[in-house]
Amino acid sequence: MNRRKFIDFFLGGSLAGTVIVFLYPTIRYILPTKQIEVVIKKITAAKVAELAPNTYKIFKFGTSPGILINTSDGELRAFSAICTHLTCTVIFESDSGTILCPCHNGRFDLSGNVISGPPPDPLESYNVEISGEDIIVSKKG
């Protein structure tokens, strides 16, 4: 390596180093900071008297919404309210007795299985139990 090549390499390397010194902290600054998420496995979703048959409630399950349905037979079912297609919040349609995602018309039955529309997977279902006046919803497994 002659003197000129060495100088070129040295100056080029310095320039690259300077760019990296500015770029690295900038990129780290822009990337979102990881937040500690509290994992909630069980929650009181509603009071027993709150839900008449053939109605539903969207409840807060940790950081995402869940859906609790009291079917026309009086049976309680709970699922994640996040549609498996593109994460809209689903609703319960009492007329058809099905769960509907209003964004792209994905439809699920009361077991969370896809009946029609674009959702690729069923809704995540939760355990439901009654404890006194409370309806307790918990994650399976």
Place this chain on the structure above:
Amino acid sequence: MKNILQSIYFYLDTRFKLSGLIQFAKKKKVPEHKHSFWYYFGGICLFLFILQVLTGILLLLYYTPSVDSAHESIQFIMSQVKFGWLMRSVHSWSANILIAAIFIHMFSSFFLKAYRSPRELTWITGFFLLLIFLAFGFSGYLLPWNELSFFATRVGTDIAGTLPLIGKHIKTFILGGPDVTGATISRFFWLHIGILPLLTVIILGVHVLLVQILGMSKPIGIPQNKVKEVPFFPNFILKDSLGWMLILALIGVLCVFFPWEVGQKADPFAATPIGIKPEWYFTFMFSTLKIIPAHIFSIEGEMIAIFGFMIGGLLWMLVPFLDRKAAKERRSPAFSFIGWIVFLYIVVMTAVTYLLPGL
């Protein structure tokens, strides 16, 4: 008075060489033929962008980008601040008209084959400007923090999240976390008033510079003796400003009779409202995602649609290099046909969203 003005002009001319600029504008010619009407849409886009910048700067005076106050600050602008309703409505209406004008400008350039050599880079920078203005629309839509914009952002960013390998990282980066939260408003605000305007100024600068250097394209097949040339200044610029005034009048009428809505404040734990849809310029993609089957040959339908749009967009950007006939100044009906298919697809799927909401 005349002497004072002349002295001021002389002072400035000595320092900024204004006479050179005026000579350039006087010498600059614009082709005039039966399709020259479409040339005016470039200027309309520029005018609307300037309007966006001015009204955007004014809105910054009262807008607060946080979950607790974003919606309230927009309500305050619309109901308490004098002419706040006008500033926000002008910003929102002109943003929508700008996107429409960009689409018209793009399709007219496509059908007139204005992308052919040596204007490939003008086309490509124009394509990037379209993407940037769609990003402007998407990021600006969330800022009022209403329920429509909340769910539109959720769906839109989840589309990015479905990309293999990098999707989740892109989604987290855009949202500032795993979901749409206050961090998302901060990021969208940062994009909307910082990064995107910076990119626009750079790319728009290159785009306009290329138009100045290369001049306006003449359509293929029009005999040279049928193409007149008119001076850019004052002939073309006067017609251009007439178009701007008409657009401004249209925006004024729209703002007075249809002031832009504030909507319901977003509640992340509320059900998605029935009949929700994104801004009109995204609805052709929205309807595609709605009607595509869940699985096609065991591949997720949405993935196929998203890749389809990405590959389609890439090919659209590379059209100057694919259309070899136009590059040799020959007609290329196959590309015109493809252009019509794309145009009709966008129009039909947009119409389907509004006419057949239950599809």
